[in-house]
Amino acid sequence: MGGTVGSIDEVQQLLSGQNYVCGRALATVTFLSLRLGKPLFLEGEPGTGKTEIAKAIAAALGRRLIRLQCYEGLDAASAVYEWNFAEQMIAIRTAEAVGFEGAGADRTALKDELFSPEYLIERPLLQAMRPQVEGPPVLLIDELDRTDEPFEAFLLEALSDFQVTIPELGTIRAEAPPIVVITSNRTREVHDALKRRCLYHWVDYPSFDRELDILHARAPEAAETLSREIVAFVQKLRAQDLFKKPGVAETIDWAKCLLALDVIDLSPQVIADTIGALLKYQDDIQRIEGSEAKRLLDEVRAELAPA
Ligand SMILES: Nc1ncnc2c1ncn2[C@@H]1O[C@H](COP(=O)(O)OP(=O)(O)OP(=O)(O)O)[C@@H](O)[C@H]1O
Numbered sequence: 001m002g003g004t005v006g007s008i009d010e011v012q013q014l015l016s017g018q019n020y021v022c023g024r025a026l027a028t029v030t031f032l033s034l035r036l037g038k039p040l041f042l043e044g045e046p047g048t049g050k051t052e053i054a055k056a057i058a059a060a061l062g063r064r065l066i067r068l069q070c071y072e073g074l075d076a077a078s079a080v081y082e083w084n085f086a087e088q089m090i091a092i093r094t095a096e097a098v099g100f101e102g103a104g105a106d107r108t109a110l111k112d113e114l115f116s117p118e119y120l121i122e123r124p125l126l127q128a129m130r131p132q133v134e135g136p137p138v139l140l141i142d143e144l145d146r147t148d149e150p151f152e153a154f155l156l157e158a159l160s161d162f163q164v165t166i167p168e169l170g171t172i173r174a175e176a177p178p179i180v181v182i183t184s185n186r187t188r189e190v191h192d193a194l195k196r197r198c199l200y201h202w203v204d205y206p207s208f209d210r211e212l213d214i215l216h217a218r219a220p221e222a223a224e225t226l227s228r229e230i231v232a233f234v235q236k237l238r239a240q241d242l243f244k245k246p247g248v249a250e251t252i253d254w255a256k257c258l259l260a261l262d263v264i265d266l267s268p269q270v271i272a273d274t275i276g277a278l279l280k281y282q283d284d285i286q287r288i289e290g291s292e293a294k295r296l297l298d299e300v301r302a303e304l305a306p307a
């Protein structure tokens, strides 16, 4: 894989071609992850582009994206493969109906048949080990912090040798390892053993300039003055004591709402009417509504005014 991307600059250009704005630090770990074939481990605030970068890498390199969405209770079976129990039952019933007498040879044949690839349901980890015409796929293991430690230990093993063993079928090994991106929102600490196998990067909220770049890429219809006001206001909001701060996704959503309403300039009224695009908790909304919104907007205006 290392052959496809030659430099950090090229990573930035490739991602920018997918409207993904990538700072130097993130571009560097991404480049190294591709070059060294090590998983990229992204931890950070919600809505800051962790999941999106995996999609952007896949699209930029023309690879298939395979996503393993983690959740509480996710186990190896649903991450790797399952036997199609319903189909197996039907096959057994059919065999019975056509007069399956239990003769030894038939029984063995049926059993082999039931545990053949035809009855195998491939889940993301197994899919990611399969060769793809376009080249190794991008395997996105999203929100790893939502699973539990036993699953993490299992994953550690799967990622270290890129092979899975199915007792009835044997071992399946990836000819070329997939490009792995792991994300976490850090609702709990992911184990060191797993982190050690990866290249780590903390994805923070973007600076004003970078968020403006992202808005240009994702909502190019917005006029420059409005875009600057939007970003400055959201950045101000993040500095407030909120239960849930708005992410970049919220900035983009808000811009689209304002565009749909033909807003050309922020005002306390417009902010009050559309605040639900930015803040999703009533306590936060109450805190910002009214005079507080006006105060933040005044600060934004003062900062953006040409000196
Ligand atoms: N650097 C960026 N360049 C372009 N768009 C971005 C960037 N960061 C975030 N976005 C936008 O924000 C949206 C949300 O990003 P994403 O879903 O990747 O966040 P996340 O970090 O995975 O959040 P969560 O932790 O909630 O899953 C994306 O769909 C994209 O539109």
Ligand SMILES: [Mg+2]
Pocket: 050, 051, 052, 142, 183
């Ligand atoms: Mg995500």
